[in-house]
Amino acid sequence: MQNTSKTWPLNAIVYQIYPRSFQDSNNDGVGDLQGIISRLQYLADLGINTVWLSPIYPSPMVDFGYDVADYCDIDPVYGTLDDFKELLAECHKHDIKLLMDLIPNHTSTQHKWFLESKKSKKNAFRDYYIWKNAHPGSGGVPNNWLSCFGGSGWEFDAETGQYYLHSFAKEQADLNWRNPAVVKEMLNVLRFWLDLGIDGFRVDVPEWMIKDDKFRDEPENPDYKPGPQSDPYQQLIHKYTHAQKEYLEIVKQFIEVLEEYEHKFMVTEVWSPSEQMIKVYNEIERDFFAPFNFFIITHPWEARIHRQVIDHYDSRVTHVYTPTYVLGSHDKSRTATRIGHAQLRVAALLLFTLRGIPFIYYGEEIGMEDTLIPPEKVHDPFEKNIPGMGLGRDPERTPMQWDNKIFAGFSEHEPWLPVNDNYRQVNVEKLTGDDESLHALYKELIAMRQNSEALLTGKYSSWDTGVDDIFAYTRHAGSEVILVILNYSNKPHKITLPFRKGKLLLDSHGIIEKGTDMLLYNLVVPANNGYLVNI
Numbered sequence: 455m456q457n458t459s460k461t462w463p464l465n466a467i468v469y470q471i472y473p474r475s476f477q478d479s480n481n482d483g484v485g486d487l488q489g490i491i492s493r494l495q496y497l498a499d500l501g502i503n504t505v506w507l508s509p510i511y512p513s514p515m516v517d518f519g520y521d522v523a524d525y526c527d528i529d530p531v532y533g534t535l536d537d538f539k540e541l542l543a544e545c546h547k548h549d550i551k552l553l554m555d556l557i558p559n560h561t562s563t564q565h566k567w568f569l570e571s572k573k574s575k576k577n578a579f580r581d582y583y584i585w586k587n588a589h590p591g592s593g594g595v596p597n598n599w600l601s602c603f604g605g606s607g608w609e610f611d612a613e614t615g616q617y618y619l620h621s622f623a624k625e626q627a628d629l630n631w632r633n634p635a636v637v638k639e640m641l642n643v644l645r646f647w648l649d650l651g652i653d654g655f656r657v658d659v660p661e662w663m664i665k666d667d668k669f670r671d672e673p674e675n676p677d678y679k680p681g682p683q684s685d686p687y688q689q690l691i692h693k694y695t696h697a698q699k700e701y702l703e704i705v706k707q708f709i710e711v712l713e714e715y716e717h718k719f720m721v722t723e724v725w726s727p728s729e730q731m732i733k734v735y736n737e738i739e740r741d742f743f744a745p746f747n748f749f750i751i752t753h754p755w756e757a758r759i760h761r762q763v764i765d766h767y768d769s770r771v772t773h774v775y776t777p778t779y780v781l782g783s784h785d786k787s788r789t790a791t792r793i794g795h796a797q798l799r800v801a802a803l804l805l806f807t808l809r810g811i812p813f814i815y816y817g818e819e820i821g822m823e824d825t826l827i828p829p830e831k832v833h834d835p836f837e838k839n840i841p842g843m844g845l846g847r848d849p850e851r852t853p854m855q856w857d858n859k860i861f862a863g864f865s866e867h868e869p870w871l872p873v874n875d876n877y878r879q880v881n882v883e884k885l886t887g888d889d890e891s892l893h894a895l896y897k898e899l900i901a902m903r904q905n906s907e908a909l910l911t912g913k914y915s916s917w918d919t920g921v922d923d924i925f926a927y928t929r930h931a932g933s934e935v936i937l938v939i940l941n942y943s944n945k946p947h948k949i950t951l952p953f954r955k956g957k958l959l960l961d962s963h964g965i966i967e968k969g970t971d972m973l974l975y976n977l978v979v980p981a982n983n984g985y986l987v988n989i
C-alpha cells in the first residue's frame with residue numbers, strides 16, 4: 455500500500471460551507487464564524503477532513519461576498535480576524551483543513567483600489583481596472599460584451615467620462631490582470647492567508663480574468679433562442695472574454711505562491727467543456743491542483759450518459775493528476791430537487807466511489823431541497839436582474855437544518871433567507887439518530903472510502919450491464935477490487951456482468967446484509983438501488 459494515496463489532498467473529503475447559512479451564533483439571522491466553530495465536531499463526526507468557506511471578506515454583499523471590499527479582513531457580519539484565527543485553529547484541532555475562497559476576477563466597487571481608480575484618469579490605481587472610452591461610432595458602450603448577471607458588461611462613470619468593465623454585477627468591477635501591479639497585489643493576498651496557516655484556496659471564475667486586449671465584439675450565438683428559460687448571456691459566444699489562454703499563466707503564478715509553503719491545495723472553478731479542463735491539468739501539472747469537475751451536475755441524471763462522461767474524464771485525467779467530482783454547489787439547484795429523493799442514495803454511492811476528490815455542499819448529507827423564495831425575499835442579484843427565469847440561486851442557499859426547533863436551530867432570529875418548510879423531517883438531529891438515514895449512508899461511505907486504497911486512488915473501469923439504466927464500474931488497487939452497481943431508474947433491472955460472485959460491502963438501502971455472497975450473473979438490482987461488492 456502506498457503512503458501517498460492516504461495523504462491530503464488526495465484523501466480530501468471537501469465540505470462547502472456557505473457561511474451566511476450554516477449557523478448563526480449571535481441571533482442576527484445570518485450565519486457567522488463562531489457558528490461554524492460550534493459545528494465543527496458535527497463535521498468531524500461525519501468524516502469531513504476539508505472545509506471550503508464561501509467568501510467571508512468585508513463586502514457590501516451585492517453578490518454575497520463575491521464582491522470583495524478588502525481581501526485581508528473578515529466582514530463584521532461573520533466576526534473578526536481573531537474569530538477567523540480561532541476557527542482555523544479549531545479546524546486543525548479537529549483534523550480539518552481549511553480552504554478560503556479567492557475572488558481574483560473582480561472587486562467590489564467599494565474596494566479602496568476602485569474608489570481610487572474612479573477618482574481620475576491619472577490616478578495611480580486607474581489601471582487596476584478596465585476603463586474604456588465610449589464606442590467612437592455609436593457613442594455608447596465600448597463593445598458588445600455582456601454581464602453574466604444580465605445586460606451590458608460596461609457601466610458608465612459620469613465623473614471621468616469612461617466605462618468600466620464588470621463581467622458580473624455592476625458593483626463588481628473587473629480587475630485588469632494585464633497590469634503587473636494587480637498581479638503583485640493579489641499574490642500578496644494569497645501569502646497573507648497562507649501565512650495565517652490556511653490550507654489552500656478555491657478560486658472563483660479564473661477563466662474570466664483575462665479579456666481580449668483588442669476588445670473585439672463577441673460573435674452572436676446562432677444556437678441561442680430567446681425565451682422564458684433562456685439566459686441572455688448565452689446570446690453571444692464568449693470568444694474574447696472567457697478562457698483566454700493567458701489566464702492560465704496567472705493561475706501558474708498562484709501555484710508558485712502555494713509552492714512557497716507545504717501541503718497546500720488549490721481548486722479552480724471551471725465551466726468549460728472537458729477538453730479545456732484537460733488542458734488546464736496539462737498546463738498546471740501539479741497533484742495539489744485541480745479544476746472543479748461539475749459534469750455530474752451539468753449532465754442529465756442518466757446512467758448511460760454518466761458512463762460516457764466519466765469514462766472520458768477518467769481516461770484523460772490520468773493518475774498523475776487529481777480528479778474531482780462535485781454533486782452540489784451554491785450556484786446550482788440542490789441534488790434532491792435536481793434528481794429527486796429516490797436517487798439520493800445512488801448519488802451518494804456514486805460521489806464517494808469515483809476516482810476523484812468528492813465535494814459536498816452543506817446540507818446535501820441530509821437531503822436538503824431547494825426552497826421556494828417569495829419575490830419579496832429574493833436576495834440574489836442574478837434573480838433580481840433577470841427575474842422569473844429560474845436563474846436565482848437563493849433556493850439552494852437557505853439555512854442549514856439542524857433540528858426541529860424554530861428556524862431549524864440555525865438561529866433564534868428570522869434568518870436572512872427562509873428555512874425550508876420540510877425542516878421538521880429533514881434535519882441533522884433527526885437524521886443522525888437514524889441508522890438508516892441518508893446521513894448515516896454518507897458517514898459510512900466516507901469511512902469506507904478513507905480506508906480503501908481501491909476507492910481512494912484505484913483504477914476505474916466501467917462495465918457493460920446490458921441495461922441502459924444501470925451504471926457499473928470497478929475500482930481496483932492491488933488485490934482489492936470493488937464493484938459499484940447503480941440503478942438510476944425507478945424500475946428493477948436484471949443485469950449481466952462479467953463477474954461470477956462477490957461479497958456485499960454495502961446495499962444502499964440496507965436490505966441485504968453485509969458480507970452476503972452475491973451471485974453476479976443475472977443479478978436483479980432493485981429500483982433506485984446501489985450495491986458495493988467486493989470481488
Ligand SMILES: [Ca+2]
Nearest residue numbers: 478480484486
Ligand atoms: Ca450572526
